[in-house]
Amino acid sequence: MKIFPKNRKGTDKLISIYWFFILFLSAAAIVYMVAVFYNSPDDVRELEANILANNLADCISRGGELVPELFDENGWSDSSRENFWESCRITFDVEDMQGWEGPQYYWSVRFYDMNGIEVFGRFTGNLNLLSSCELQKEEEYDKLAKCVERRFYAVGAGEQYLVKILSVVRKTEKNVNA
Amino acid sequence: MLMPRPLQKRFLKSGKRGQISDTMTWVVATLIILAILLVFIYASYVFAKSKSIGRFAKGVEGFVNGIFSSGDSNVEADWIKAKTSFAYKINQANKVLIEKWINENEEKS
Numbered sequence: 001m002k003i004f005p006k007n008r009k010g011t012d013k014l015i016s017i018y019w020f021f022i023l024f025l026s027a028a029a030i031v032y033m034v035a036v037f038y039n040s041p042d043d044v045r046e047l048e049a050n051i052l053a054n055n056l057a058d059c060i061s062r063g064g065e066l067v068p069e070l071f072d073e074n075g076w077s078d079s080s081r082e083n084f085w086e087s088c089r090i091t092f093d094v095e096d097m098q099g100w101e102g103p104q105y106y107w108s109v110r111f112y113d114m115n116g117i118e119v120f121g122r123f124t125g126n127l128n129l130l131s132s133c134e135l136q137k138e139e140e141y142d143k144l145a146k147c148v149e150r151r152f153y154a155v156g157a158g159e160q161y162l163v164k165i166l167s168v169v170r171k172t173e174k175n176v177n178a
Numbered sequence: 179m180l181m182p183r184p185l186q187k188r189f190l191k192s193g194k195r196g197q198i199s200d201t202m203t204w205v206v207a208t209l210i211i212l213a214i215l216l217v218f219i220y221a222s223y224v225f226a227k228s229k230s231i232g233r234f235a236k237g238v239e240g241f242v243n244g245i246f247s248s249g250d251s252n253v254e255a256d257w258i259k260a261k262t263s264f265a266y267k268i269n270q271a272n273k274v275l276i277e278k279w280i281n282e283n284e285e286k287s
Contacts, residue, residue, distance in 0.1 A: 018204065018208075022208070022211060025211070025212075025215065026211070026215065029215040029218065029219060032219060032222075033218060033219055033222035034222075036219070036222045036226050037222050037225060037226045037229075039226075040226035040227065040229060042229055042231050043229065043231075044231060047231060053258065054257045054258060057257070057258045057261060058257075061261045061265070063264050064261055064262070064263070064264030064265030064266070064267060064268050065264075065265070065268060114272050114275060116279070149283055150258045150283070151258075151279065151280045151282075151283045152258045152259070152261045152262045152265075152280065153261075153262045153265045153266070153276045153280065154261065154262075154265050155265050155268045155269045160269055160271065160272060160276075162276065162279055162280075164283075165258075177226075177227065
């Protein structure tokens, strides 16, 4: 009977303080976990490269046929040779908030005949980014540029073409945790 | 309990054994709670690192009887494939060759 005569109340208080401490600790940990998860940037480069490839494909081919304003029987039409990207409404302006040096994109579109021989094509952007595609053939690396290759078939001026679009986006600093 | 004998005797006489076991229970409980929280924090780091919304689900996809069947539910992924289907309506020659060439890329990615 005399084991807990006076200290019982104190022990209860101590335990409730302990429980509040644990409660706050758990709450703080949950807040921290949510903050960590949502503060880390979403890597949207692959998605961006896909959208770019889609836009380019849409500009080149409509309804399965190469757009006549851009192509003639010799390949590129005279007007598209000069301002292909402008006529596709594709610009290479990127925000310069990360102190990026050089373009953050690379795009190429190549046309092959049925024998797999490249007939014509063109590219633009940062050529250095191509090495990222080579390096990531076996394994993906977060810090390297993301490459998306899309292939489709199109008909133009009575000829059959296999079209290969390569779209590369870097923007690593904005999409990957340091 | 590593304690000198006389001290140990005095300690046991004072009836503090129960208090020690109580304290030990709370200490162990606290350590377990902390360990669980640390595991969850680490998991949130791992999940945050692997966050990517740019990946299309890779299912069984390719051309079956000239019609593109997509294994994923993402419509955007089929945007370019639809162009091939339209082109087949204009000219179907070399279809097997074309399908092989396109599927070659699908296998690669």
